[in-house]
Amino acid sequence: MTVTPTTDPAPPDYRQELVARPETLAIMRRIVSAHLDLWDLRDLSDAATLCAHELLTNVMRHTGSPLCTITLRRKPDGVRVTVSDSDTRPPERRAPEWNEENGRGVLLIAALAAQCGTVMRRDGKDVWADILAPAPAYSA
Numbered sequence: 315m316t317v318t319p320t321t322d323p324a325p326p327d328y329r330q331e332l333v334a335r336p337e338t339l340a341i342m343r344r345i346v347s348a349h350l351d352l353w354d355l356r357d358l359s360d361a362a363t364l365c366a367h368e369l370l371t372n373v374m375r376h377t378g379s380p381l382c383t384i385t386l387r388r389k390p391d392g393v394r395v396t397v398s399d400s401d402t403r404p405p406e407r408r409a410p411e412w413n414e415e416n417g418r419g420v421l422l423i424a425a426l427a428a429q430c431g432t433v434m435r436r437d438g439k440d441v442w443a444d445i446l447a448p449a450p451a452y453s454a
Contacts, residue, residue: 328386334374339367342384346395353388355447361426362386362393362445368419369397369441377401392428392446400438 328349332338346366350359366384373382377399387394405420423430427443 327388329383330385331381331383332370334370334380334382336374339370339374342370343367346386349386350393353393355388355393358392358445358447362395365423365426365430365443365445366395366397368423369395369443372405372419372441373397373399373401376405389444389446392444394442394444396440396442398438398440402434402436402438404432404434404439405441 328345330342330345332342343363343366346363347359350356350362355362366386370382370384374380379400382397382399385394385396385398387396423443426445428446430441430443433440433442
């Protein structure tokens with residue numbers, strides 16, 4: 315009898331259709347955090363959770379419909395957070411006045427993510443952010 319070592323398959327992506335509402339955001343923050351723990355990416359949890367929150371808040375505030383889908387995709391060096399909605403307008407990057415309370419979501423996502431972007435579709439868009447683990451420091 316030959317014993318063949320098995321490798322655990324990579325955890326699957328997480329995908330959830332939802333209605334973006336204030337009460338949904340707290341639930342989604344916990345789900346994002348739990349998946350990053352599952353994927354041993356706890357160090358990325360704060361940034362990924364905040365990006366997911368901001369992307370969902372943008373759906374809530376700036377689209378005609380709160381229906382959307384969030385997808386978490388495990389990457390070799392981090393995670394991609396994508397929120398898909400039915401609004402065919404791209405996200406708007408603003409330069410808010412210093413005393414404004416809103417309008418910094420896209421700027422915040424860009425600051426937290428290694429890369430972010432938008433894929434326009436005929437029926438809406440996918441807004442994504444890649445949250446990556448820092449490169450290891452090498453000593454001489």
